[in-house]
Amino acid sequence: MNSRERVLKLFRGGEVDRVPCFSGMGNVTETGINKLGYRFANIHLDAKQMADTAASTYKLFGYECGVVPVDLCVEAEALGCVINVYPNAEGILYPTIKEKLVHNEGEMDGVSIPDNLADKGRIPLMREAIRLIKEDIGNQVAIGSYVLGPFTLAGQIMELNDLLKLSFKKADKVAKLLDVMADAIIVVAREYEKAGVDYITVREMGATSDVLSPRVFKSLILPPLQKVHKAISAYSVLHICGKTNDIVTFMMEANPTAISVEQKNNVAETRKKLGRDALIFGNFDPYNVLVSGDEELVRTTMRKCIDDGVSAVWPGCDIWPTVPPKNMAAMMDEVTKYGGKR
Amino acid sequence: MADEARKKEILEKLRNGVIQYDEDACREGANEALEAGLDANEAIFDGLVSGMEEVGRLFEAQEYFVPEILMCADALYAGLDILKPHCRQMDMGIKGSVVIGTVEGDVHDIGKNLVKMMFDVAGFTVYDLGRDVPLEKFVEEQLKTDSELVCLSAMMTTSMVGMPKIIEKIKEKNPDCMIMIGGAPTSKELADRWGADGYAEDASNALKEAIKMVAFLKKLRDEKLKKQ
Numbered sequence: 001m002n003s004r005e006r007v008l009k010l011f012r013g014g015e016v017d018r019v020p021c022f023s024g025m026g027n028v029t030e031t032g033i034n035k036l037g038y039r040f041a042n043i044h045l046d047a048k049q050m051a052d053t054a055a056s057t058y059k060l061f062g063y064e065c066g067v068v069p070v071d072l073c074v075e076a077e078a079l080g081c082v083i084n085v086y087p088n089a090e091g092i093l094y095p096t097i098k099e100k101l102v103h104n105e106g107e108m109d110g111v112s113i114p115d116n117l118a119d120k121g122r123i124p125l126m127r128e129a130i131r132l133i134k135e136d137i138g139n140q141v142a143i144g145s146y147v148l149g150p151f152t153l154a155g156q157i158m159e160l161n162d163l164l165k166l167s168f169k170k171a172d173k174v175a176k177l178l179d180v181m182a183d184a185i186i187v188v189a190r191e192y193e194k195a196g197v198d199y200i201t202v203r204e205m206g207a208t209s210d211v212l213s214p215r216v217f218k219s220l221i222l223p224p225l226q227k228v229h230k231a232i233s234a235y236s237v238l239h240i241c242g243k244t245n246d247i248v249t250f251m252m253e254a255n256p257t258a259i260s261v262e263q264k265n266n267v268a269e270t271r272k273k274l275g276r277d278a279l280i281f282g283n284f285d286p287y288n289v290l291v292s293g294d295e296e297l298v299r300t301t302m303r304k305c306i307d308d309g310v311s312a313v314w315p316g317c318d319i320w321p322t323v324p325p326k327n328m329a330a331m332m333d334e335v336t337k338y339g340g341k342r
Numbered sequence: 343m344a345d346e347a348r349k350k351e352i353l354e355k356l357r358n359g360v361i362q363y364d365e366d367a368c369r370e371g372a373n374e375a376l377e378a379g380l381d382a383n384e385a386i387f388d389g390l391v392s393g394m395e396e397v398g399r400l401f402e403a404q405e406y407f408v409p410e411i412l413m414c415a416d417a418l419y420a421g422l423d424i425l426k427p428h429c430r431q432m433d434m435g436i437k438g439s440v441v442i443g444t445v446e447g448d449v450h451d452i453g454k455n456l457v458k459m460m461f462d463v464a465g466f467t468v469y470d471l472g473r474d475v476p477l478e479k480f481v482e483e484q485l486k487t488d489s490e491l492v493c494l495s496a497m498m499t500t501s502m503v504g505m506p507k508i509i510e511k512i513k514e515k516n517p518d519c520m521i522m523i524g525g526a527p528t529s530k531e532l533a534d535r536w537g538a539d540g541y542a543e544d545a546s547n548a549l550k551e552a553i554k555m556v557a558f559l560k561k562l563r564d565e566k567l568k569k570q
Contacts, residue, residue: 086447089446089447093500094447094498094500096449161412169413211407212407212408213404216407286499287503288529
């Protein structure tokens with residue numbers, strides 16, 4: 001069973017020989033970027049560089065996926081926001097939104113989806129990057145991409161501060177905006193599907209229960225998430241950061257193929273709550289374990305994830321590019337050895 | 343001096359105004375405090391800040407979440423804006439200025455703003471650099487203002503890794519400057535390793551830390567008053 005077969009079989013709900021080790025979020029490494037002779041700031045703007053860099057994590061470490069894009073600004077940019085890729089940064093800085101679309105409450109109602117959203121911003125570049133990475137390593141690994149969740153995207157096109165307050169004060173207005181965001185996300189996800197991705201992760205990072213109450217999650221965040229997952233025909237993963245134990249059942253109600261949680265989730269409890277068949281991906285700390293931990297910490301953490309009952313060992317967020325190669329190797333080695341023993 | 347019952351009533355109004363995120367009540371309470379001749383510092387600490395302490399507790403108990411806290415903060419500022427010009431300057435025997443901002447690569451500023459609020463309340467001079475702030479700007483601003491405290495915030499793992507560079511540069515030029523780091527991906531271990539003096543992992547924690555600090559200042563003030 002190769003990595004691709006393993007991951008796809010897992011998504012289908014079949015038995016696999018061992019827990020796979022992959023991600024639906026960014027996982028490029030500095031090692032890969034340097035080897036290719038690229039610069040981090042450029043890989044977001046060039047389909048070939050993006051695809052090459054993303055494929056290098058599999059090629060160098062056997063990481064069991066190929067995921068593009070690398071940044072989180074694709075949808076917001078396509079909707080009309082201006083992004084900053086920090087072209088002159090010395091170290092690694094991820095692109096951010098420089099110019100928002102909505103500047104005040106009054107402008108919220110005016111947000112609409114451009115007719116040709118599929119051709120805006122970097123969506124065409126993304127289609128090309130997906131095509132390229134699929135051509136390159138698509139026989140060996142599953143190819144993934146990600147979109148933002150409606151609330152997280154809304155928090156990019158307007159001030160998060162205002163969005164949060166309005167979620168409380170004027171929930172109807174926010175619900176309306178989130179529905180538009182859901183439609184935009186669906187357009188983008190469909191383009192990725194057409195380009196050939198096997199799975200799509202929906203990253204609803206802004207709606208963690210560290211920030212919003214489970215009650216608001218259910219009434220406001222869940223409906224547009226359900227809409228998005230319903231429209232995705234590829235396998236889908238719903239990722240939410242932070243403390244998610246109180247909302248994992250709601251996450252399942254969004255009806256993704258799998259849910260993804262980070263290190264603040266108690267996965268043993270989540271497993272108990274959701275039962276043995278639920279696909280739960282997680283949940284190690286990609287910085288404090290994989291980047292700044294030693295090999296031993298990496299190994300014990302991988303074993304703990306598996307013992308707690310994850311269906312796939314998967315990071316809590318993007319893998320930070322400065323990850324030491326020996327830690328990547330330790331992660332793969334440990335999951336390969338220990339992942340079949342459950 | 344206002345009579346005790348009236349005073350209590352006004353302080354209660356300020357406190358509840360914050361807890362119930364009622365900006366109008368805080369504004370009214372602040373004006374009433376001034377009319378009744380209440381000490382502005384007292385109105386801030388025993389009214390507004392006392393309310394914010396309760397908000398912190400409600401957050402811990404998961405009765406309040408971030409939207410509520412943001413609204414409470416707006417209410418606090420509504421009162422603070424009126425009271426602040428009437429505060430006796432630095433009667434706490436503490437002079438303080440702080441440089442605060444979200445590091446480059448990060449455009450999230452909610453946690454940073456909550457911490458800033460508590461510094462405002464405590465009478466610090468706050469140099470707020472905003473968000474997505476280049477590393478050198480922190481160093482420059484610290485040197486320019488000679489602030490004793492620098493607060494660095496990041497909400498994303500992807501942006502916090504610039505922090506050690508700033509800490510190193512500031513400490514190199516000014517070893518006495520205290521540095522607080524904050525944001526979801528930070529930890530006590532990282533703070534220690536990077537040579538930061540304090541840390542707060544999330545908005546509630548930042549709020550709690552800041553409240554603790556302000557509560558400490560309040561205690562100092564009370565002790566000072568007792569001695570007088």
